[in-house]
Amino acid sequence: MFYQKVKENWRNLSRELKQSRLIEWRKGNTVVRVLRPTRLERARNVGYRAKQGIFIVRVRVLRGGRQRARPLKHGRKSKRATSRKIVKKSYLWICEERANRKFKNCEVLGSYPLLKDGKNYFGEVILIDRDHPQVKKDLKLKNIAKKKGRAFRGLTSAGRKSRGLRRKGKGAEKVRPSLRANKRLAK
Secondary structure (H helix, E strand, C coil): CHHHHHHHHHHCCCHHHHHHHHHHHHHCCCEEEECCCCCHHHHHHHCCCCCCCEEEEEEEEECCCCECCCCCCCCCCCCCCCCCECCCCCHHHHHHHHHHHHCCCEEEEEEEEEEECCCEEEEEEEEEECCCHHHHHCHHHHHHHHCCCCCCCCCCHHHHHHCCCCCCCCCCCCCCCCCCCCCCCCC
């Protein structure tokens, strides 16, 4: 019941509060460690627990304009010379990778979106310290901590969703083990 109220409060945030938070977050750094989760019900849903070895990071990512460089070709085919947008990764997946690059001794447990404006996308990433004694005691966290580079290999929830692995059964045969393994490059 408590988390239901927290969820409703997040949905009904006033516009002034959203604006003030966005202004404050824009002034800060790209990756900022946060004392407690902004959305408690989402954090706990993803796997957050208030224990040592687990902490939260807020990440800011620029929206749009993620384009490839123009290909260098010796001949002319204007159809091939256009630069296309990269849509292989979601903003949350990029947030997870950036948080993991900042904190190299940690593993990404999960992430959830916060707010976005015309220029920025904000998400919170839950990280676990691989070498912390409390993490080594916990069986679930210990197994996650062993898998190094989860965020970079697309093994987190946001990464799996972006890779299309939420689908199962008929119509999803060529998604597993990966699109490249089935010679279907994602465009």
